[in-house]
Amino acid sequence: MQTLETARLTLRPFTAEDADFVLDLYSRMEVQRFLGVDPKLMRDRSEATTLIEAWTRRDDGTCGIWAVQEQDTGKLAGTLLLKPIPASGPERKPSGDIEIGWHFHPDSWGKGYASEAGVAVLAHAFAAGLPQVVAVTNPANTASMRVCKKIGMIPRGTTDRYYNTVCELFTAENPG
Ligand SMILES: CC(C)(COP(=O)(O)OP(=O)(O)OC[C@H]1O[C@@H](n2cnc3c(N)ncnc32)[C@H](O)[C@@H]1OP(=O)(O)O)[C@@H](O)C(=O)NCCC(=O)NCCS
Incomplete structure (x- = not known):
C-alpha cells in the first residue's frame, strides 16, 4: 500500500503496534455516533488487533485503510x-x-487534518484510475459534510442506496 505525504501528515499502513490508538479512537461515542445505523463502541484491544488485520486484507494497491500520522510529532x-x-x-x-x-x-x-488527508487520498484514487469516488454521511454529521465540500466533492442529496440507511451523498469525478 502506497504511503502518502501531505504538508503536515503521513498516511501509512496500520500495523499491530497501532492497536492502542485504534482502541482509543473507536471506543469513543463522539467518534462512533455517526458511523453506521447502530454504533457500537470498541471494548478491548483484541478487537482493535482484529480490525487492523481486516484492514490489511483490504489493501489492493488502490483501496486501503491508512493511518494518518502527524509528521512533526509522530x-x-x-x-x-x-x-x-x-x-x-x-x-x-x-x-x-x-x-x-x-x-x-x-x-x-x-486542525484541517481530515480535509488535508482526504485531498491526498482522492488524488491517489484518481491517479490510480478510479472514475468516481463517493462519500456518504449521516445527515446530522455537519463536520463530515463540511470536509466533503472542502475537498471538492459535490453534494447529491440524500440516498438510500448504501448501508440500508438514508445518507447524504457526495461524489467526486476523475478529472483526467
Ligand atoms: C468528521 C471529522 C473527520 C472532521 O475532522 P476534522 O479534522 O475536524 O476536519 P477538518 O478540520 O478538516 O474540517 C472540519 C470542518 O467542519 C467544520 N465543523 C466541525 N464541526 C462542526 C459542527 N459541529 N458544525 C459545523 N461545522 C463544523 C469545521 O469548522 C471545519 O470547517 P472549516 O475548515 O470551514 O472551518 C471528525 O469530526 C471525526 O472524525 N468525526 C467522527 C467520525 C466521523 O463521523 N467520521 C465521518 C463519517 S461520514
Whole structure:
C-alpha cells in the first residue's frame, strides 16, 4: 500500500503496534455516533488487533485503510479509508462504487487534518484510475459534510442506496 505525504501528515499502513490508538479512537461515542445505523463502541484491544488485520486484507494497491500520522510529532491522528461501499439490501452486496471516509481522534479535530488527508487520498484514487469516488454521511454529521465540500466533492442529496440507511451523498469525478 502506497504511503502518502501531505504538508503536515503521513498516511501509512496500520500495523499491530497501532492497536492502542485504534482502541482509543473507536471506543469513543463522539467518534462512533455517526458511523453506521447502530454504533457500537470498541471494548478491548483484541478487537482493535482484529480490525487492523481486516484492514490489511483490504489493501489492493488502490483501496486501503491508512493511518494518518502527524509528521512533526509522530502522533496518530486518525483513519482515512478508500474502500468498496456495500449496497443496501439484506446481503449488503458490493455496490460497485468506491467510498472515501475519515475517522479522526477528537484531540486532532479542527486542525484541517481530515480535509488535508482526504485531498491526498482522492488524488491517489484518481491517479490510480478510479472514475468516481463517493462519500456518504449521516445527515446530522455537519463536520463530515463540511470536509466533503472542502475537498471538492459535490453534494447529491440524500440516498438510500448504501448501508440500508438514508445518507447524504457526495461524489467526486476523475478529472483526467
Ligand atoms: C468528521 C471529522 C473527520 C472532521 O475532522 P476534522 O479534522 O475536524 O476536519 P477538518 O478540520 O478538516 O474540517 C472540519 C470542518 O467542519 C467544520 N465543523 C466541525 N464541526 C462542526 C459542527 N459541529 N458544525 C459545523 N461545522 C463544523 C469545521 O469548522 C471545519 O470547517 P472549516 O475548515 O470551514 O472551518 C471528525 O469530526 C471525526 O472524525 N468525526 C467522527 C467520525 C466521523 O463521523 N467520521 C465521518 C463519517 S461520514
